[in-house]
Amino acid sequence: MEQNPIPAAQAINRLIEELSKLPGIGPKSAQRLAFHLLRAPEEQSKLLAEAILSLKQKITLCSICFNVTESDPCPICRSDQRDRSQICIVEQPQDILALEHTGIYRGLYHVLHGAISPTEGVGSEDIRIRELLRRLEDGSVKEVILATNPNLEGEQTAMYLSRLISPLGIKVTRLARGLPFGTELEYADDITLTRAIEGRQEF
Amino acid sequence: MSKPRTYQTEAIIIKKTKLGEADRILTLFTPHLGKIQAKARGVRRPKSKLAGHLELLTHSLVSLARGRNLDVIIGSQTINSFLALKNDLWLTSCALYITELVNQFTADNVENYPLFQLLLETLEQLSQMGNKELALRYFELHLLDQVGYRPQLRQCVSCQQPLEPVVNCFCPSTGGMLCPNCSPGQPPSYPLSVNAQKVLRLLQNSDFSMVSRLKIDAQLSKELERVMGGYLKYLLEREVKSAAWLDTLKEQIKLNTT
Numbered sequence: 304m305e306q307n308p309i310p311a312a313q314a315i316n317r318l319i320e321e322l323s324k325l326p327g328i329g330p331k332s333a334q335r336l337a338f339h340l341l342r343a344p345e346e347q348s349k350l351l352a353e354a355i356l357s358l359k360q361k362i363t364l365c366s367i368c369f370n371v372t373e374s375d376p377c378p379i380c381r382s383d384q385r386d387r388s389q390i391c392i393v394e395q396p397q398d399i400l401a402l403e404h405t406g407i408y409r410g411l412y413h414v415l416h417g418a419i420s421p422t423e424g425v426g427s428e429d430i431r432i433r434e435l436l437r438r439l440e441d442g443s444v445k446e447v448i449l450a451t452n453p454n455l456e457g458e459q460t461a462m463y464l465s466r467l468i469s470p471l472g473i474k475v476t477r478l479a480r481g482l483p484f485g486t487e488l489e490y491a492d493d494i495t496l497t498r499a500i501e502g503r504q505e506f
Numbered sequence: 507m508s509k510p511r512t513y514q515t516e517a518i519i520i521k522k523t524k525l526g527e528a529d530r531i532l533t534l535f536t537p538h539l540g541k542i543q544a545k546a547r548g549v550r551r552p553k554s555k556l557a558g559h560l561e562l563l564t565h566s567l568v569s570l571a572r573g574r575n576l577d578v579i580i581g582s583q584t585i586n587s588f589l590a591l592k593n594d595l596w597l598t599s600c601a602l603y604i605t606e607l608v609n610q611f612t613a614d615n616v617e618n619y620p621l622f623q624l625l626l627e628t629l630e631q632l633s634q635m636g637n638k639e640l641a642l643r644y645f646e647l648h649l650l651d652q653v654g655y656r657p658q659l660r661q662c663v664s665c666q667q668p669l670e671p672v673v674n675c676f677c678p679s680t681g682g683m684l685c686p687n688c689s690p691g692q693p694p695s696y697p698l699s700v701n702a703q704k705v706l707r708l709l710q711n712s713d714f715s716m717v718s719r720l721k722i723d724a725q726l727s728k729e730l731e732r733v734m735g736g737y738l739k740y741l742l743e744r745e746v747k748s749a750a751w752l753d754t755l756k757e758q759i760k761l762n763t764t
Contacts, residue, residue: 327526421599421748422521422606427758455562455592455602462595467758483552492558493587 315341367438369414369431371396379412386410388445392435392464394418394452402450410448413438418456419463427463435464439471446474453480512571512580515539518625519564520605524550531576532560534568535608535625540616544568545576559584563591563601565626590633599755600638603748604628604645610742611653621652631714639727640709644717646734647710655741658682659707664692671700676733678740696733701726706733 315337322333340348364370365377372378379385379399389410393399399412417430438444447468451457465475481499482491491499520541521533528550534542549557559566559582569581591597608625612618628645635641650656661668663682675684677695683703684692698706705722722730738746 419751421602421751422609424747424750426751426754455598458592459595459598462598463755466595486553486555490555492561493584494561494589494592495558497589 368412369416369434370399370412384409387443389448390435390438390444390446391448391450393450394457394460398450410446415451415460418451418460420456420459430460432464432467436467439468439473444473446476449475449477453478509572512569514567514569516585517542517566517568518605518622518629519560519562519566520609522560522562528554530560532579533609535605535612535622537619537622538617540618541609541612541614543576543614544570544579545573546579556582561587563588563598563605563629565629586630588629588633591629594633596638596755597633599748599752600632600642601629603642603746603752604649606746606748607646607649607738610746611649618652621649624648624652627714631717634718636718637720637722637727639731640705640717640720640722641714643706643730643734644709644714646738647706650737650741651710655681656710657706657737659703659710662688664688669703673697673699674703676737678737681737696736698733699726699729702729702733705730 318337318340319330319333322328322336323330325333328336340351361373362371363373363375365372365375365380367376367380370377370379374381386409389408390413391402391408391410392413392415393402394415394417396414399414402408402412413431413435415430415432415435417425419425419427419430439447447464449461449464451460451464461477465477468475479502480495481502482488482495488496515534515536515538517534517536519532520535523531525531525545528548530546530549532544532546534544536542546556546560548554549560551557556579560568560579564584565586565588567583567585568579570577571580588601591601604625608621612621624645628641632638632641647657657676658681661683662674662685663677663680664684665688667685669683669685672686674686675689675692675695675697676682677684677689677692679693683698684695689695701722705720705726708716708720735746735749
């Protein structure tokens with residue numbers, strides 16, 4: 304990585320260095336992007352720079368559900384169209400985007416910002432579980448939908464939350480776990496198949 | 507002399523790290539290649555055919571292709587997915603704890619077949635064990651055997667005399683017991699009741715069937731956990747991360763059931 308920066312190209316080197324900090328972008332890709340921007344109209348660079356800046360300046364976390372938002376509380380938490388008796392628990396803000404895309408869920412959300420992972424040292428205190436329990440205190444929530452990822456960490460987090468929430472007299476449900484659409488049965492693993500058989504429905 | 511480009515091995519997946527957009531680096535513990543790292547491409551996409559066969563705590567038959575840095579996983583077929591473990595919060599946490607220990611106590615590419623057998627057996631038996639705590643202690647003691655840290659529990663490590671049936675001390679830095687005559691002036695150590703010493707010796711020299719026959723009370727269980735935890739921490743020179751999670755669970759589950 305020790306390259307001798309040519310004095311005249313210092314601005315380019317600086318951009319390359321910054322770009323290569325982004326995920327999935329190595330030094331070569333960064334170089335390509337930097338030279339592309341150099342040749343592109345100035346307008347494009349301005350728009351890009353503004354978009355990046357406004358991201359940091361305008362986006363905060365909703366103080367209720369911890370989704371990313373421009374206004375606090377977020378539009379979903381503020382909306383009177385949403386069913387306030389349901390909360391759907393997800394690991395990441397991106398998960399909300401995926402769920403909202405379906406348009407089928409009308410309740411509220413809660414973003415944990417992670418999943419319990421003991422071997423990585425992520426415990427219950429490191430994700431937003433305490434805030435969730437506080438939201439459940441007033442008794443207006445009737446159902447909690449556990450939508451953490453169907454992998455080991457997500458399952459563990461779901462089991463843990465269910466242990467905490469069930470005693471409060473709130474219905475706890477888990478997203479169905481089975482076969483993804485568009486795949487083939489012969490490649491499915493044992494756990495997925497077992498749960499798909501257990502969770503089969505009348506057709 | 508050229509090695510074949512692809513090879514196949516049994517493996518237990520003991521650790522996973524995200525890589526790039528949809529890849530993972532997995533740590534596999536294998537019977538004859540020891541601990542190896544391998545890249546699994548695309549396993550974080552929902553339609554990945556491999557993902558379910560490469561989840562943590564899964565015993566699989568894995569095919570790998572040699573890569574420049576890391577070998578790449580090209581196929582995987584589950585042998586045992588340990589569903590009974592994964593459906594239970596406490597058992598999953600115990601299993602993660604023992605895989606973390608294996609990861610911490612082993613170096614890459616060093617064959618340790620007995621340790622593989624021990625890990626596999628423990629994962630298989632854990633869900634049927636009456637006393638999970640004892641199963642964990644059994645695993646810890648036998649793990650130490652396999653990695654060269656077997657504690658000396660029969661005689662005093664200082665004067666070499668057989669231990670009397672009295673309270674003796676376990677001293678992590680010498681890796682064994684100290685009799686009351688030798689323990690003053692030695693580094694910090696754990697005083698162990700006669701019963702605790704008996705249970706440790708028994709676990710060290712028996713197989714798994716003994717674990718289910720043993721009955722111990724909560725206090726003794728705590729004593730054993732404390733001394734083993736202290737010894738492991740001394741050897742690793744750091745905390746075992748998932749042990750802290752086991753403690754949290756123990757506290758909170760008790761709170762919730764009462």
